[in-house]
Amino acid sequence: MTHSIHEAQATLRSQYKANPAQAMVTDRASTRSSTKVADPFHSLVIPKGGDNPAWPVGVHIAVGGPYDAPCPGDLLCAALAACQDSSIRLVAANMGIELTALDVHVQGKVDVRGALGVQKDVPVGFQSITCDVHLQAKDGTPPEMLEKLRMAAERCCVVLSTLQSPPQVQTNYHM
DSSP states (O other), X not given: OOSOHHHHHHHHHHHHHHOGGGGOOOOOXXXXXXXXXXXXXXXXEEETSTTSOOEEEEOOGGGTOOOOSOOHHHHHHHHHHHHHHHHHXXXXXXXXXXXXXXXXXXXXXXXXXXXXXXXXXXXXXXXXXXXXXXXEEOXXXXXXXXXXXXXHHHHHOHHHHHHHSOOOOOOOOOO
8 A cells, every 4th residue: 555544534634624525435236137037045146346356144943044144134234244343444554553463253143033024023133232342452552542533443343333333224016
């Protein structure tokens, strides 16, 4: 990388202050019918859309699938882990904290009785999500700096903030 994250983000901050509309970005993903569209257990998701590589998606064994590919819940956990990881790395770089190790593990608990319609009072969706962040910084990094890193990284993690304060989701069917 030819420039620092601090320099890159300083330029972006100035740009977004001058023109707030430029700060609105759109992330996207789509699914694509495979040759076996009648297969209820497998699909493909294309992150970023377009001609990007497709990721196989499966159905969890707990709802009747073979669980031979990541299920949507795994992808949600992966999105949170990736966002936590990148947020921590970016904030650490901006703060001048040298990380020596970083592993993020995300686990979501789901009572599938809701999804299967077994029990109407069981909600569909994750009942809890746990993030375990294992982080090490260069020896001599003050603990108060690591606490500031934690707080700032949590504040700027888009996926974490979205899960904690969910937006309205609109689904349009085109049949």
